[in-house]
Amino acid sequence: MQPQVAKVIVDVPVKDTDRPFDYLIPESMRAWIEIGSRVGVPFGHRTVQGFVVGLQDEPSTGGIRLKAIQEVLDVVPPLSPELVKLAEWMSQKYACRFITALQVMVPTALKGKAERYISLGEASEPSPDEDEYAGSLVRISSEPTEEVRTITTYVGQKGEVPLQQLSRIFPDSADNIKSLLRKGILQENQSIKDKLQKKTLKAVDLAVDANEAEAALDGFPAKAQRQREVLQFVLEMKDLLPLPLKEILTSLQVSAATVKGLADKGFISIEDLEVFRDPYRGRRFKPSMPLELNDEQKHAYDRIVDTLDAYSHGVFLLHGVTGSGKTEIYLQTIQHCIEQGRQAIVLVPEIALTPQMVERFKGRFGDQVAVMHSRLSGGERYDEWRKIREGKVTVAIGARSAVFAPFEHIGLIIMDEEHETSYKQEESPKYHARDVAVKRAQQQGAAVILGSATPSLESYYASRSVADEQFAPMLLEMKHRALGNELPAVEIVDMREELKEGNRSMFSRSLHQAIEARLERQEQTVLLLNRRGYSTFVMCRSCGFVAGCPECDISLTYHQKSNNLRCHYCGYAEPAPEVCPDCGSEHIRYFGTGTQRVEEELAKLFPGIRVIRMDVDTTTEKGSHEKLLKQFRDKKADVLLGTQMVAKGLDFPDVTLVGVITADSALNLPDFRAGEKTFQLLTQVAGRAGRHQLPGEVMIQSYTPDHYSIIHASGHDYLAFVRDELKHRRNLHYPPYCRLILVTLTHEQLPLLVRMAENMVSVLQGKARQRGWFGSLDRLTADAFDVLGPVASPIPRIKNRYRFQCMVKWRGNIDAVGLVREATEQLEDTAHNQKLQISIDVDPQMLM
Numbered sequence: 125m126q127p128q129v130a131k132v133i134v135d136v137p138v139k140d141t142d143r144p145f146d147y148l149i150p151e152s153m154r155a156w157i158e159i160g161s162r163v164g165v166p167f168g169h170r171t172v173q174g175f176v177v178g179l180q181d182e183p184s185t186g187g188i189r190l191k192a193i194q195e196v197l198d199v200v201p202p203l204s205p206e207l208v209k210l211a212e213w214m215s216q217k218y219a220c221r222f223i224t225a226l227q228v229m230v231p232t233a234l235k236g237k238a239e240r241y242i243s244l245g246e247a248s249e250p251s252p253d254e255d256e257y258a259g260s261l262v263r264i265s266s267e268p269t270e271e272v273r274t275i276t277t278y279v280g281q282k283g284e285v286p287l288q289q290l291s292r293i294f295p296d297s298a299d300n301i302k303s304l305l306r307k308g309i310l311q312e313n314q315s316i317k318d319k320l321q322k323k324t325l326k327a328v329d330l331a332v333d334a335n336e337a338e339a340a341l342d343g344f345p346a347k348a349q350r351q352r353e354v355l356q357f358v359l360e361m362k363d364l365l366p367l368p369l370k371e372i373l374t375s376l377q378v379s380a381a382t383v384k385g386l387a388d389k390g391f392i393s394i395e396d397l398e399v400f401r402d403p404y405r406g407r408r409f410k411p412s413m414p415l416e417l418n419d420e421q422k423h424a425y426d427r428i429v430d431t432l433d434a435y436s437h438g439v440f441l442l443h444g445v446t447g448s449g450k451t452e453i454y455l456q457t458i459q460h461c462i463e464q465g466r467q468a469i470v471l472v473p474e475i476a477l478t479p480q481m482v483e484r485f486k487g488r489f490g491d492q493v494a495v496m497h498s499r500l501s502g503g504e505r506y507d508e509w510r511k512i513r514e515g516k517v518t519v520a521i522g523a524r525s526a527v528f529a530p531f532e533h534i535g536l537i538i539m540d541e542e543h544e545t546s547y548k549q550e551e552s553p554k555y556h557a558r559d560v561a562v563k564r565a566q567q568q569g570a571a572v573i574l575g576s577a578t579p580s581l582e583s584y585y586a587s588r589s590v591a592d593e594q595f596a597p598m599l600l601e602m603k604h605r606a607l608g609n610e611l612p613a614v615e616i617v618d619m620r621e622e623l624k625e626g627n628r629s630m631f632s633r634s635l636h637q638a639i640e641a642r643l644e645r646q647e648q649t650v651l652l653l654n655r656r657g658y659s660t661f662v663m664c665r666s667c668g669f670v671a672g673c674p675e676c677d678i679s680l681t682y683h684q685k686s687n688n689l690r691c692h693y694c695g696y697a698e699p700a701p702e703v704c705p706d707c708g709s710e711h712i713r714y715f716g717t718g719t720q721r722v723e724e725e726l727a728k729l730f731p732g733i734r735v736i737r738m739d740v741d742t743t744t745e746k747g748s749h750e751k752l753l754k755q756f757r758d759k760k761a762d763v764l765l766g767t768q769m770v771a772k773g774l775d776f777p778d779v780t781l782v783g784v785i786t787a788d789s790a791l792n793l794p795d796f797r798a799g800e801k802t803f804q805l806l807t808q809v810a811g812r813a814g815r816h817q818l819p820g821e822v823m824i825q826s827y828t829p830d831h832y833s834i835i836h837a838s839g840h841d842y843l844a845f846v847r848d849e850l851k852h853r854r855n856l857h858y859p860p861y862c863r864l865i866l867v868t869l870t871h872e873q874l875p876l877l878v879r880m881a882e883n884m885v886s887v888l889q890g891k892a893r894q895r896g897w898f899g900s901l902d903r904l905t906a907d908a909f910d911v912l913g914p915v916a917s918p919i920p921r922i923k924n925r926y927r928f929q930c931m932v933k934w935r936g937n938i939d940a941v942g943l944v945r946e947a948t949e950q951l952e953d954t955a956h957n958q959k960l961q962i963s964i965d966v967d968p969q970m971l972m
Contacts, residue, residue, distance in 0.1 A: 216942075252380065275301065319794065441586075446577045447605040495520075615821070652771055678922075771812070806837035810824075
């Protein structure tokens with residue numbers, strides 16, 4: 125017996141709808157609806173999209189008449205039961221709505237909306253006293269007007285017309301359309317339509333047997349010789365049928381009418397053929413063969429393969445120095461996974477890494493690889509997703525959302541550069557791809573590889589801890605580079621001493637000489653400055669005025685190319701002032717250093733130097749990352765200058781110098797991870813030098829050269845850094861010694877915001893006391909819960925909304941997320957009425 129009732133989560137993201145609703149499954153749809161199906165359902169007075177999350181034989185609400193599902197939106201459900209289960213887990217772990225977790229798993233193309241359609245109504249059905257005209261049958265009491273005839277004829281011919289389209293075609297006929305709707309001559313329906321459609325092209329195929337077509341060739345009259353040529357061409361290409369119509373028209377220089385004439389004779393057919401939009405169509409990738417693994421690589425590979433062969437769940441932290449050959453382990457373990465008939469997902473943190481990864485993986489696995497990242501067009505992303513869902517590929521590569529690739533037999537999930545904060549989504553659902561990957565692998569009995577030269581402290585601590593609350597990966601270490609070459613020598617340059625010696629340039633004397641030497645030897649240099657724009661802020665030296673964003677409490681950044689000041693938070697821009705807006709002084713100066721300014725300075729100091737700049741401003745166009753990196757690989761530039769996107773994953777054989785312009789730019793941020801992020805960035809960018817035959821050199825310029833994160837990065841000493849950093853974390857009760865939840869409240873009125881933030885903290889503390897949890901983490905008890913704040917956020921205003929936050933710290937076996945969600949829901953009605961926004965971030969990576 126097929127289920128009669130579907131439990132549906134509707135796409136109405138408010139508190140009262142965050143639960144499944146029962147809908148009757150019409151008999152005609154029962155064979156099509158499964159868990160994970162996307163459906164259109166009536167909700168109130170409208171039609172909305174929903175996802176089926178459960179099926180049952182009978183309604184759970186006795187005596188209540190259920191509404192029926194109106195339509196099934198997909199032949200194949202976009203979500204598997206496993207992904208639906210994962211979404212439910214995410215909604216609990218990250219305190220988000222169930223529908224929000226479901227929606228993040230499907231491409232934007234499938235986030236459809238209800239549209240209103242007009243068709244002929246029941247009153248238009250034929251009866252003896254109806255007037256017949258122009259192919260439409262309409263029952264009306266009096267002779268219809270010409271305008272009414274035209275409207276009903278148009279709708280009758282089209283079958284179904286969007287209301288907006290009908291209104292555009294007949295702009296002065298609103299009253300007539302309404303009248304026809306009231307009389308039932310026309311009727312209105314709602315249907316869910318996707319944002320994108322599948323791409324099709326006209327294709328030609330044989331409509332008769334090939335022998336019959338060949339026999340007919342001699343019978344073509346002289347005036348139909350062009351049609352004969354088309355049929356001859358189709359027969360010659362019969363092994364490649366169906367052929368795109370465009371290819372026939374181009375190859376034979378014939379008109380579409382000629383081909384259509386041949387189709388009218390019944391020899392060929394012209395149909396719409398579905399095609400996949402391939403972002404790499406026409407690209408050739410150099411094939412690569414597996415490399416012989418060294419002892420460290422072989423040890424790591426064997427441990428992972430043992431888990432794959434056992435078809436069991438396992439998590440591995442692959443801690444290998446830069447250049448140790450982690451990518452080759454990824455490739456060979458994926459090959460083993462494919463040979464088992466299973467699939468693999470590879471996550472990368474930056475779009476800039478994707479071109480190089482695509483080249484390596486396509487070179488090894490060819491068309492078995494699908495690529496998913498935000499710089500593809502909506503149609504390309506949709507088609508890459510469909511390749512995965514339809515089983516046309518076995519490997520998916522992409523940024524964090526690729527963790528939801530709709531594979532059904534996953535054997536391996538790889539997370540390269542696992543320490544990167546970009547794996548944490550900053551909008552709801554605020555998931556971390558690492559935790560989702562581990563959970564998904566657990567559901568499918570798959571292995572997870574977390575690879576990094578500088579693992580996050582949470583991951584490393586978990587691998588060394590016996591009893592970790594979240595996960596306990598097996599640590600696999602590779603301490604040497606795969607080619608046997610040494611890690612590059614690192615020099616720390618004290619910029620305070622440079623200033624004392626009279627050097628006011630952004631380049632120290634030693635870095636200047638090193639760049640000069642590389643230019644002479646025709647070797648390449650990578651320069652890192654984690655700050656885009658020309659300068660960090662604009663200030664008047666007469667009165668101290670600093671140009672700030674009118675909508676955010678942040679200074680504006682000067683961009684020289686466009687000669688404007690721009691806010692990097694809300695996008696506000698204004699022309700750069702020539703005089704001070706406050707006092708009229710001409711003493712406007714640009715302070716701080718951005719990538720544009722470094723590029724300009726390089727051109728002054730080294731005439732003729734070729735520089736490629738990679739930052740958000742130069743990589744906005746589609747394919748720009750790949751284009752710039754290819755230019756650098758082809759040695760069309762001497763220097764690759766950029767923000768953190770040049771710091772990791774890139775591998776160029778002629779790079780022998782890495783320079784860090786300002787190493788301590790992130791050290792003074794109000795973030796307990798500032799030291800860790802600095803160490804990771806410096807270690808990663810240092811690893812770009814000397815990866816092949818030529819020896820490498822690294823120069824780190826700093827105004828705080830004695831900071832432990834900079835000292836340990838210069839020595840490539842991860843363990844020493846971990847020891848120092850863990851001391852600070854333990855003393856201050858920060859992860860990995862506890863967990864965090866950041867609750868941020870925003871409102872346009874500051875007094876109301878302060879009052880609501882204090883109310884939130886009071887509710888949290890009260891609920892924790894009721895459960896016996898509340899108290900400082902200094903206590904020696906296993907379970908502890910504490911609330912800090914409320915205080916103004918480090919950036920107290922963004923987009924004209926003030927921001928306050930409170931921090932929940934907890935450890936032990938307590939449901940802190942559930943408590944925070946409960947407190948938020950208690951305030952939600954008041955918050956909604958007051959237009960207050962509350963955001964919950966579990967295990968936050970950004971505290972700004």
